[in-house]
Amino acid sequence: MFNPSRDEVRQFFTETWRKQRQGEILTPLEAIAADWITEHPEYHAELTDTEAAQAQDYSPERGQTNPFLHLSMHLAITEQLSIDQPPGIRAAHERLAARLGSTHDAQHAIMECLGETIWEAQRTGMPPDTDAYLQRIERRATRD
Incomplete structure (x- = not known):
């Protein structure tokens, strides 16, 4: 396990x-990560300073979001979506995206x-x- x-x-x-x-060549995993980083400009400055990123301690108590966890x-x-695991997550995601208007949301x-x-x-x-995980997603997808 990784x-x-x-x-x-x-x-x-x-x-x-x-x-x-x-503009360097990215591995497939890096390309996916780069797409998500691009979607989160609020993290760009933190990701630019490697030393500071390694030293930073993120505390939810101080209202900080950990960009690396996110x-x-x-x-x-x-x-999970690419392999539909757990089974049904892809369809639930599609319903949720349709309801929310965005795959990112x-x-x-x-x-x-x-x-x-x-x-x-x-x-x-x-x-x-x-099973509980998928049920939580399904509830979100069908909530009005």
Whole structure:
């Protein structure tokens, strides 16, 4: 299983952003990451300074969003959608995107569901419940 360290994740995103800005060739995973970085201009300055990115500690208590966690969740959801895992997530995403008017907004809604699912798994000490995860997404997709 792929389990990079915090520093490796941050290096991946800062190096991907550097390569994108320099017009260098990207790997397929870097290309996906670069697309998501492009969608988040609020992270561009942080991703430009590799040293600062490695040193920064993000605290939700101080109202800070961790751009590396956020972008990593975009990558995870993109992978889930590409292989329709859990089964049905792709169709639920399409319904959610139609309801919200944007695939990006749909990913953010799914991200909240993924965060809840991971939190629940950590709280209970059990593996993530993919059925509950998909049900959360389905509820979002059908909510008025």
